[in-house]
Amino acid sequence: MIETRATVLENVRIAENIYSLTFATEQPVPVRPGQFCMLGVTGFPLRRPLAICMAEGERITVCYQVKGRGTEMLARGYQRGHTIPVLLPLGNGFFVRQEEKKVAVVGGGVGVFPLVSVIRAYAQEKEIFSYVGFRTRAAVCMQYELQRSKELTVTTDDGSFGKRGTAVQALMENIGRVKPDVILSCGPLPMLRALKNAVGGKIPAFVSLEERMGCGVGACLVCVCSLSGGAHARVCKDGPVFDLTEVDLNG
Amino acid sequence: MADLRVTLLGTELKNPVIPASGTFGFGREFAELYDISMLGAVATKGLTLEPRAGNPTPRIAESRGVILNAVGLQNPGVRHFIEEDLAWLREKTKVIANVAGKDVEEYGKICALLDGKVDFIELNISCPNVKCGGMAFGIRPESIENVTWVAKNALKTTPLIVKLSPNVESIAENARAAERGGADALSLVNTFTGMAIDIERRRPILANNTGGVSGAGIKPIAVRMVLEAAHAVKIPVIGMGGITCAEDAIEFMMAGACAVEVGTQNFTDALACPKIIADLGAWCDAHGVERIRDLIGAARMNG
Ligand SMILES: Cc1cc2nc3c(=O)[nH]c(=O)nc-3n(C[C@H](O)[C@H](O)[C@H](O)COP(=O)(O)OP(=O)(O)OC[C@H]3O[C@@H](n4cnc5c(N)ncnc54)[C@H](O)[C@@H]3O)c2cc1C
Ligand SMILES: Cc1cc2nc3c(=O)[nH]c(=O)nc-3n(C[C@H](O)[C@H](O)[C@H](O)COP(=O)(O)O)c2cc1C
């Protein structure tokens, strides 16, 4: 984990309201798939947590949706050559065990970004079956990276691209044939709940959660989620990836 | 290089910079980023007698130049801290144990458990995020004097710092109340009670509705309050509220603070404290200040 002044290499729009930001850190950073970083935007006291999509040495790419004022500033105010403070790599990330050969990846919306790092990391040694859902055609992105999967199904809510429906529906239409050893997922809470209802406890599944953060390193306890037993876990340090059966998604 | 040492109640601190309670845990996480033994002291997360689960999330929100938090004192309990974290932390630097009770009696019990084991106790009598405790003690002078007296009587050796709430009518009166109760020092300010509303959802962002406001935007109010408190009492004062850089820290010292705590800025920049320490030295050198302690209370009022 380091705090570094990164240099922006590229910050470009890749889909409706979605940008891809590539920066160079001051030193190479070893990143596991599913880890994230905290980006400092000038003028904003809180850093923005963003999943690390791609990491090669000191070259890191994150992709973000413009939602509020901070990400809007990120999209408008940062160009090649600008510096940006970054804390990384953070969190536990996704793990795939040696014996797990078939990996199903289930992503919704901005949830595809941490999954891109999974696909990049494991495309060679595993069979990856990806099911990713977007709202509509204009939001579809990361096609090139997602196509490293052995099989890719893209869905849209309105049917304007790929199959009409959701990523979880697409998973369930294929699960009997594919028989994944493990499912890795990230997306909005309703999607994660649907996943839990569909496969919870039957197939090992791990999900990456989002929560508002302060420190990003596990010290301030603002980012907690509930575990099934009632205990609290820190999304930034104990997560963001949790066992689907252990995490309480009703909060 | 300027002398950055300051003395707090007979204990020497390497420098006046202390990460503020609740923003730094017990130091372990930040120790992965830098050597925390460079800090003047560490103020721990607020400790309660029994473990506390805290509030539902979201627990944090942002507004222009400030943040709001409502953690609700989640912590593993004072005994767990003593057994698991204290020895490690004390090896690194001076330890200020921040404590909060659910009633007056509990403040006394926690203090008794920590007595002699930490360098200082900081009484959090002003947490705005806990329904049944905290704030109630922190707003009226009589209750401040009372809870301070109970805590002080539970302590044989460890000096007592009382942390004041800014959500009050007269900070000077409350400062004097703590002094009368037997406080050895004061620290201020804790957070201001506030609210941020998500206008799309037409609901407060924080699950707790209200939260404590901290960060750069509260600094001028905090500086004024630190000065008023320092003028009102004879005991030393630790200043905080919106410190982001060495110049901010110096402002608090000139207002009368003998040391400073840095909270929200640890989120904005994980290396905030080391940077402030380095820059304090550079500022003193550039301004011909040989001992930083000479700046304490150095601001003279106009007219
Ligand atoms: C571990 C993790 C990884 C993430 N990865 C991505 C990603 O790869 N791509 C992407 O587009 N988004 C991602 N998010 C969500 C992203 O952090 C928020 O969309 C972003 O912080 C919103 O900031 P803003 O300035 O647009 O909104 P504002 O409303 O101005 O934000 C105000 C505050 O709330 C926080 N906040 C608001 N929404 C969220 C949220 N959904 N999750 C966490 N904090 C929030 C902000 O960080 C900021 O502190 C991730 C979140 C987490 C926790
Ligand atoms: C997330 C968070 C948690 C806090 N928890 C505590 C606490 O447990 N006890 C306490 O006395 N103050 C707590 N505080 C208040 C800070 O210690 C400090 O008084 C306040 O934030 C003002 O300083 P700042 O503007 O530098 O952050 C907390 C503040 C934040 C932001």
Ligand code: FES
């Ligand atoms: S953000 Fe501070 S503990 Fe997770």
